[in-house]
Amino acid sequence: MVVLYSKPAIEQFPFVRTCKSTKFFPGIPLIDLSNPDSKHQIVKACEEFGFFKVINHGVPMDFITKLETEAVKFFSLPLPEKEKAGPPNPFGYGNKQIGRKGDIGWVEYLMLTTNQEFNSELLQSLLGGNKEKLRFALDDYILSVRKMGCEILELMAEGLKIQERNVFSKLLMDEQSDSVFRLNHYPPCPELQALSDKNLIGFGEHTDPQIISVLRSNNTSGLQISVRDGSWISVPPDQDSFFINVGDSLQVMTNGRFQSVKHRVLANGFKSRVSMIFFGGPPLSEKIAPLACLMKDDQESLYKEFTWFEYKNTVYNLSLSDNRLGHFKKI
Ligand code: GA4
Numbered sequence: 001m002v003v004l005y006s007k008p009a010i011e012q013f014p015f016v017r018t019c020k021s022t023k024f025f026p027g028i029p030l031i032d033l034s035n036p037d038s039k040h041q042i043v044k045a046c047e048e049f050g051f052f053k054v055i056n057h058g059v060p061m062d063f064i065t066k067l068e069t070e071a072v073k074f075f076s077l078p079l080p081e082k083e084k085a086g087p088p089n090p091f092g093y094g095n096k097q098i099g100r101k102g103d104i105g106w107v108e109y110l111m112l113t114t115n116q117e118f119n120s121e122l123l124q125s126l127l128g129g130n131k132e133k134l135r136f137a138l139d140d141y142i143l144s145v146r147k148m149g150c151e152i153l154e155l156m157a158e159g160l161k162i163q164e165r166n167v168f169s170k171l172l173m174d175e176q177s178d179s180v181f182r183l184n185h186y187p188p189c190p191e192l193q194a195l196s197d198k199n200l201i202g203f204g205e206h207t208d209p210q211i212i213s214v215l216r217s218n219n220t221s222g223l224q225i226s227v228r229d230g231s232w233i234s235v236p237p238d239q240d241s242f243f244i245n246v247g248d249s250l251q252v253m254t255n256g257r258f259q260s261v262k263h264r265v266l267a268n269g270f271k272s273r274v275s276m277i278f279f280g281g282p283p284l285s286e287k288i289a290p291l292a293c294l295m296k297d298d299q300e301s302l303y304k305e306f307t308w309f310e311y312k313n314t315v316y317n318l319s320l321s322d323n324r325l326g327h328f329k330k331i
Contacts, residue, residue: 015096015104016096016104016105016106016200016201017200017201017204018192018196018198018199018200018201019198019199019201019266020197020198020199021199021221021224021234021266022224022232022233022234023234024221024234024235024236025233025234025235025236026236028049028051028052028053028235028236029041029044029045029048029049029051029052029053030052030053030055031045031052031053031054031055031152032055032056033054033055033056033057033058033148033151033152033155034056035056038155039155039156039158039159040159042152042155042156042159043156043159043160046156046246046250046254046257046258046259047257047258047259048228049225049227049261050245050246050251050258050259050260050261051225051243051244051245051246051261051263052243052244053235053238053241053242053243053244054148054152054241054242054243054244055240055241057148057241057242058144058147058148058151059141059144059145059148059242060140060144061240063137063140063141063144064141064216064239066133066137066140066141067137067138067140067141067276068218068274068276069137070130070133070134070137070138071110071134071183071185071274071276072272072274073130073134074110074130074134074183075108075183075185075272075274079095082095082108083095085110085122085123088109088111090111090180090316091111091112091113091118091119091122091180092110092111092122093108093109093110094108094109094110094111095108095109096108098203098204098320099316099319099320100316100317101317101318101319101320102319103204103319103320105201105202105203105204105265106186106187106189106200106201106202106267107184107185107186107202107203107265107267108184108185108187109182109183109184109185110182110183111180111181111182112138112180112181112182112183113179113180113181114142114146114177114179114180114181114278116135116138116139116142119135119138120135123135138181141276142181142278145214145216145242145278146172146173146179146278146280148214148242149169149172149212149214149244149278149280150166150169150172150173151169152212152244153166153168153169153172153211153212153280154166154168154169156168157169160254160294162291162293162294163293164293167291168211168250168253171211171280171281171282171283171286172211172280172281172282174282174283176283176284176285177280177281177282177283178281178282178283178284178308178312179210179278179279179280179281180210180279180281181276181277181278181279182276182277182279183274183275183276184202184203184265184273184274184275184276184277185272185273185274186202186203186220186222186265186267186268186272186273186274186275187267187272188267188268188269188270188271188272189267189269190269190270192269193269193270194269199222199266199267199268199269200266200267201264201265201266201267202222202264202265202266202267202273203264203265203320204264204320204321205226205262205263205264205320205321206262206263206264206320206321207245207247207248207260207261207262207263207324207325208245208247208248208260208279209247209248209249209281209311209312209315209324210247210248210249210279210280210281210282211247211249211250211253211280211281211282212244212245212246212247212250212280213244213245213247213277213278213279213280214242214243214244214277214278214280215242215243215244215245215275215276215277216239216241216242216243216275216276216277217237217239217243217273217274217275217276218237218239218272218273218274218275219237219238219239220237220268220271220272220273220274221234221235221236221237221266221268221273222237222265222266222267222268222273223235223237223243223263223264223265223275224263224264224265224266225261225262225263226261226262226263232264245260245261245263246258246259246260246261247260247279247280247281248260248311248315248324248325249281249282249288249308249311251325252288252289252290252302252303252325252328253288253289253290253291253294254290254291254294255290255291255294255295255299255301255302255303256302257294260325281308281312282308283308284307284308284309284312285307285308285309286307286308287305287306287307288303288306288307288308288311289301289303289305290302290303300330301330302329302330303325303328303329303330304328304329304330306328311324311328314327314328315327
């Protein structure tokens with residue numbers, strides 16, 4: 001009899017870290033964009049969590065489903081096919097390696113700009129019939145999600161009683177806006193799940209550097225956020241809603257009143273998780289500093305002066321879990 005030796009599953013993934021999942025947290029702030037009071041609720045959620053869920057968002061379900069279908073088709077391609085669109089420098093297909101500092105996660109992804117001409121060139125490298133469909137699905141989705149992101153930023157400005165309603169949103173609407181888009185696939189890992197009560201870390205803890213991130217995922221759990229007392233809570237998945245993260249740049253523009261949310265994603269033992277995230281960023285030349293109108297009389301900026309280009313340049317050379325804004329704080 002031939003006995004094939006197979007390593008215990010947990011040893012097959014020595015390079016990916018694991019951690020325990022927690023119970024779903026029922027208290028994630030829920031913002032109904034059709035509610036006239038939503039601007040105040042948004043401000044409260046940004047102060048308390050730096051994170052909230054949005055319903056009645058106006059993004060057509062059809063756009064969401066089409067993009068998810070194309071994303072699933074892309075991730076189902078054979079690895080050599082997907083690798084034709086890689087490595088991500090910074091755009092393109094990536095697998096397990098995140099950033100430039102050796103971070104590893106149980107995830108594969110496609111990093112894209114929000115500039116469709118550039119994406120079109122990148123996707124040309126993919127064989128198969130679905131590149132056109134993927135491109136069209138991306139066009140519709142990105143435009144619609146950016147519009148919704150801008151509405152939220154305008155409600156935020158109103159809630160903060162800022163006269164210039166588009167003070168944040170104009171940065172995303174600018175032709176030079178350095179926004180990026182990411183499709184993530186966290187494959188299931190049943191072997192590991194059967195052996196332990198732990199999950200592989202799909203995307204390690206970090207904050208997003210931009211202004212806001214607009215995330216949508218399929219109905220698979222995995223997203224966790226860190227709350228004020230430092231504990232991690234699991235976000236119940238909801239494929240019909242969007243989740244909004246406050247990014248580092250918005251933390252600076254509000255002089256720390258809003259906190260960028262630390263978050264991470266655990267791979268699910270049995271189900272694929274597919275997420276699509278729009279990261280709304282300012283133009284590279286934009287000076288990121290606390291808004292004068294939010295500063296009380298003798299209040300001082302907590303941060304040194306920097307442009308988005310300078311911030312990005314620094315943080316893209318750091319590890320995922322580094323406290324990036326720490327490098328820009330006044331002592
Ligand atoms: C986190 C948010 C976005 O996914 C991202 C990530 C980027 C990358 O994957 O290349 C970074 C990460 C993110 C922050 C620190 C650096 C850069 C990986 C990393 C280690 C696209 C982004 O803008 O910043």
